[in-house]
Amino acid sequence: MSSSLYSNSQTRGRWFEYVCLLATWSALFFLAVLLTVILWQGRGNLSMSFLSNFDDRLSPEKAGMLAGLWGSFWLMILTFLISVPVGIGAAIYLEEYSTDSWIARIIQVNLSNLAGVPSIVYGILGLTVFVRMFGIFAKGAIIERMTGNQVEGLFFAFGLNVPLPLGTTVISGALTLSLLVLPVIIVATQEAVRAVPGSIRHAALALGATKWQTIVTLVLPAAMPGIMTGVILSLSRAIGETAPLIMVGASTFLRATPADIEYPHELVTKPRATINAPFDEYTAMPIMVYSWAKQAQREYQGIASAGIIVLVTVLLTMNGLAIYIRNRSQQHLRW
Amino acid sequence: MQQVLFLCAGLSIVTMAGIVFVLLNESVYSVLGDQAFFQEIPLWKFLTGTRWHWDSGEFGVWPLLTSTLQVALIGGLVSVPLGLCSAIYLSEYATPRTRRVIKPTLELLAGVPTVVYGYFALMFVTPYVLRPLFGLVGLEVGTFNGLAAGIVVGIMITPLVASLSEDAIRSVPQSLREAAYALGSTRFDVSVRVVVPAAFSGIVAACLLAISRAIGETMAVVIAGGQNTPGGGLAINPLREVFTMTSYIVNVSSSDVEAGSMEYKSLYAVGLTLFVITLLMNIVSQWVMRRFREAYQ
Numbered sequence: 001m002s003s004s005l006y007s008n009s010q011t012r013g014r015w016f017e018y019v020c021l022l023a024t025w026s027a028l029f030f031l032a033v034l035l036t037v038i039l040w041q042g043r044g045n046l047s048m049s050f051l052s053n054f055d056d057r058l059s060p061e062k063a064g065m066l067a068g069l070w071g072s073f074w075l076m077i078l079t080f081l082i083s084v085p086v087g088i089g090a091a092i093y094l095e096e097y098s099t100d101s102w103i104a105r106i107i108q109v110n111l112s113n114l115a116g117v118p119s120i121v122y123g124i125l126g127l128t129v130f131v132r133m134f135g136i137f138a139k140g141a142i143i144e145r146m147t148g149n150q151v152e153g154l155f156f157a158f159g160l161n162v163p164l165p166l167g168t169t170v171i172s173g174a175l176t177l178s179l180l181v182l183p184v185i186i187v188a189t190q191e192a193v194r195a196v197p198g199s200i201r202h203a204a205l206a207l208g209a210t211k212w213q214t215i216v217t218l219v220l221p222a223a224m225p226g227i228m229t230g231v232i233l234s235l236s237r238a239i240g241e242t243a244p245l246i247m248v249g250a251s252t253f254l255r256a257t258p259a260d261i262e263y264p265h266e267l268v269t270k271p272r273a274t275i276n277a278p279f280d281e282y283t284a285m286p287i288m289v290y291s292w293a294k295q296a297q298r299e300y301q302g303i304a305s306a307g308i309i310v311l312v313t314v315l316l317t318m319n320g321l322a323i324y325i326r327n328r329s330q331q332h333l334r335w
Numbered sequence: 336m337q338q339v340l341f342l343c344a345g346l347s348i349v350t351m352a353g354i355v356f357v358l359l360n361e362s363v364y365s366v367l368g369d370q371a372f373f374q375e376i377p378l379w380k381f382l383t384g385t386r387w388h389w390d391s392g393e394f395g396v397w398p399l400l401t402s403t404l405q406v407a408l409i410g411g412l413v414s415v416p417l418g419l420c421s422a423i424y425l426s427e428y429a430t431p432r433t434r435r436v437i438k439p440t441l442e443l444l445a446g447v448p449t450v451v452y453g454y455f456a457l458m459f460v461t462p463y464v465l466r467p468l469f470g471l472v473g474l475e476v477g478t479f480n481g482l483a484a485g486i487v488v489g490i491m492i493t494p495l496v497a498s499l500s501e502d503a504i505r506s507v508p509q510s511l512r513e514a515a516y517a518l519g520s521t522r523f524d525v526s527v528r529v530v531v532p533a534a535f536s537g538i539v540a541a542c543l544l545a546i547s548r549a550i551g552e553t554m555a556v557v558i559a560g561g562q563n564t565p566g567g568g569l570a571i572n573p574l575r576e577v578f579t580m581t582s583y584i585v586n587v588s589s590s591d592v593e594a595g596s597m598e599y600k601s602l603y604a605v606g607l608t609l610f611v612i613t614l615l616m617n618i619v620s621q622w623v624m625r626r627f628r629e630a631y632q
Contacts, residue, residue: 013523017428023420024437027493031444034455041458089343097337098344107344110351116544116617117610118551120581121354124606127588128357134367135594142367179350186347212336240448243553243581247588286450286554293454293558301458308451319446323439 038312042305050306054255055288060299063292065307070257071170071250071282072239072314078174078278079181079238084231086178087185088220094186095193096215115183123247126176131248133165159272163279168249170258171278176248177241181234188230192223225329229322236318240311242286252291254283285311358610361603372600381604387578388567389598396608402570402577403609406485406556409573410549413489415542418496422538425497426504427526438498445494452491453558456483461559465574474574479561481570481577487559488552492545499544503537504530536627540620547616551609553581562586580609 045061053064090107098104128134136142137151144150153163166172196219204214220227246252259277261267267274289311292304362372373381376394384395421441425434460483465476476482507530515529531538561576570577578586583605592598 009521009523013521016523016527017424020420020424020428023417024424024441027417027421027444027490027497028437028440030490031440031447033459034447034451037455037459038451086343086346089340090347093337093340093344097340104344107347110347112621113614113617114347114351116547116613117354118548118553118581118613120551120553120584121358121606121610121613123588124584124603125350125354125357128361129353132594134360136367138594182350183347186344236446240446240450242448242450243557243585246585252589286448289448289454290450290554290558293450293457304454308454311448312451315446315448319443 035312038305038308040305041301042303042307042309045302045306046309050303051310055253055283055291057253060295060297060303063303065285065288065310066262067254067257067283068285068288068307069310070261071254071284071287074170074258074277074282075174075177075245075284076235076239078171079177080231080235082174083178083181083185083234087182087231088189088227090182090186091189091193092215092220095190096211096219111183111186115187119180119241120243120247122176122180123244125179126172126244126248130166130172130175131168135165137165158275160275161279166279168251168281169279170282172248173245173250173282173284174278176244177238180241180244181238184234184237185231188234189223189227192226192230193219195226196222225325229326232318232322232325236315236322239318240286240315242290245284245287246290250287251281251283252287254281256281258282285314354610358603358607361600362607369595372597372604375597375600376604385569386567387564387583389601392597393567394597394601394604396605398564398567398569399578399580399583399605400608402481402556402560402564403550403579403581405481405570405573405577406488406552406560406579407546407549409482409485410488410492410552411542411546413486414491414493414496414545414549417489418493418541418545419500419538421493421497422500422504423526423531426501427522427530441494441497444490445492447491449491449552449554450558452487453484453555456487456555456559460486469574476574477561477576479559479576480574481560482573484556484560484577485573487555488549491552491555492548495548496541496545499541500534500538503534503541506537507533536623539627540624543616543620543623547613547620550616551581551613553585557582557585580605584609 049062050064051069052066053062054066056063094104094107132138138144139150151164153161155161163169166175200218200222201214204218205211209217258280259270259273261270261273261277285307289304289307292300292307295304360366360371364374365371376392381394381396383397384393385397386393386395387398425437429437457479461476461478461480465480465483469476511529511533512525515525520529556577556579560579560582562578562582563576564570564578565572565575584602587598587602590598592602
């Protein structure tokens with residue numbers, strides 16, 4: 001009797017372990033099938049011309065994702081430039097200046113709530129605030145009624161032209177994505193800053209450094225690998241974001257890159273185009289994948305898959321970079 | 336300098352306030368003096384209506400809600416068992432080496448863009464998995480269906496369930512496990528009768544968070560789920576089309592609707608509904624985590 005009970009619980013335990021093992025592996029199996037199917041479907045369409053051609057609806061075999069590559073490039077650069085300074089600033093305030101004040105607690109709770117807001121809601125926010133600017137610049141709307149003439153944009157030196165409202169431009173997309181990734185960047189930066197030992201700060205303060213000097217010369221450099229890992233990981237999430245970009249009007253079919261910059265060296269040789277690129281129309285890699293995935297013809301399956309391969313390759317490269325930075329910094333830790 | 340840093344931190348409050356303002360401004364009361372959505376469609380009609388037909392001016396939210404709940408439910412049925420079992424395996428059974436390999440690979444699943452999942456569901460899961468499977472019992476599966484969308488959404492959120500549950504499970508003190516082993520428990524008893532109950536609040540919070548992610552998921556359901564419910568009514572059958580709240584928002588914004596029209600405003604009303612539901616689930620999840628946490632000293 002007792003021996004059968006014992007063996008019963010033995011087999012039950014064994015079964016349970018198998019079930020858990022199976023669950024873990026089935027998720028990984030799914031990933032393997034997904035990647036295999038995509039690679040298989042896209043293998044015929046991957047070529048250099050796929051990277052250097054524009055989208056093509058008449059002859060799908062010639063379609064390429066040049067416009068999406070440049071669009072995503074501009075989106076990522078601008079999102080980085082906007083979200084990183086703000087994110088680090090916010091994290092420093094929360095960690096170094098306002099520990100445990102009521103406002104810091106509210107911001108902290110708010111951050112975790114913001115992280116749970118669906119990305120498409122950020123899209124609605126971006127559409128209203130950046131793309132349309134509440135419609136106040138529209139014909140016959142409040143600005144025209146107050147100033148007497150319709151404002152269409154701000155003109156600066158070097159031919160820089162900022163349209164008002166911002167419309168469906170790269171900068172609208174980048175601002176929206178920045179708001180989306182900020183909570184993640186702030187939390188990652190907070191963790192990195194918190195990991196810097198207090199003794200470092202105390203030593204600097206004891207030697208007469210001001211709080212700001214301590215932060216800039218000691219805390220931030222020490223926390224930088226952690227911060228960069230968090231930033232790259234959240235940007236790699238942002239580069240695959242599709243829904244908010246559809247909301248803020250990334251084109252689903254566009255045969256042009258922002259400001260017609262098609263080669264990296266043109267960033268330097270055409271400075272006027274470079275400063276105006278953020279205010280041009282754009283498309284992005286995931287948007288192109290979405291628009292190809294919607295096409296019914298069979299030819300588009302290969303193209304969509306090829307697009308996914310390029311997108312996932314960029315994403316994995318970014319992830320790899322983040323892991324590399326993290327591992328490298330762990331070797332250099334001296335305290 | 337401190338003021339500048341404060342402004343950076345305050346931006347998160349401004350963002351939240353901005354989201355709330357934008358959603359309320361077009362749906363409840365417009366500060367610029369236009370008619371808002373709920374001033375033209377009474378709230379109770381929106382919340383009780385079972386048909387969504389903008390041509391005839393019927394804006395009952397239930398077709399969209401049932402679609403969303405259907406996808407989230409299927410996603411939950413996939414991700415909760417998978418994620419929880421993976422978490423138990425990783426923390427209680429796997430060797431440290433196995434965990435070091437499997438964990439990052441699982442997280443890759445969460446890193447794949449959702450548009451890829453949608454494409455995979457449409458091109459592979461529906462035609463090559465669901466069609467043959469349901470064909471055996473003589474059921475027809477639509478090109479667009481809630482089941483395929485729900486399955487890929489479930490796979491997508493599995494890493495979230497797994498890693499949050501694993502955090503909860505690993506925070507159960509080792510002494511509890513050792514005590515159970517000392518009393519003659521098997522590994523199964525320790526996992527199921529000691530560790531999981533002790534980590535229960537964290538696991539529930541993880542599941543709530545994941546389901547709320549599934550509710551807000553967009554691209555997979557837009558591509559694989561469809562652009563309408565059967566006849567514009569409730570979405571009951573998972574083998575037929577669904578039209579989730581998120582799909583609706585994408586659908587309206589990619590068609591050329593004019594700002595100020597009813598369709599345009601309905602985007603904000605649906606967005607507000609989505610926002611309120613996901614926010615509530617997040618808050619409940621945080622509350623569960625705090626309220627029911629077992630404290631071990």
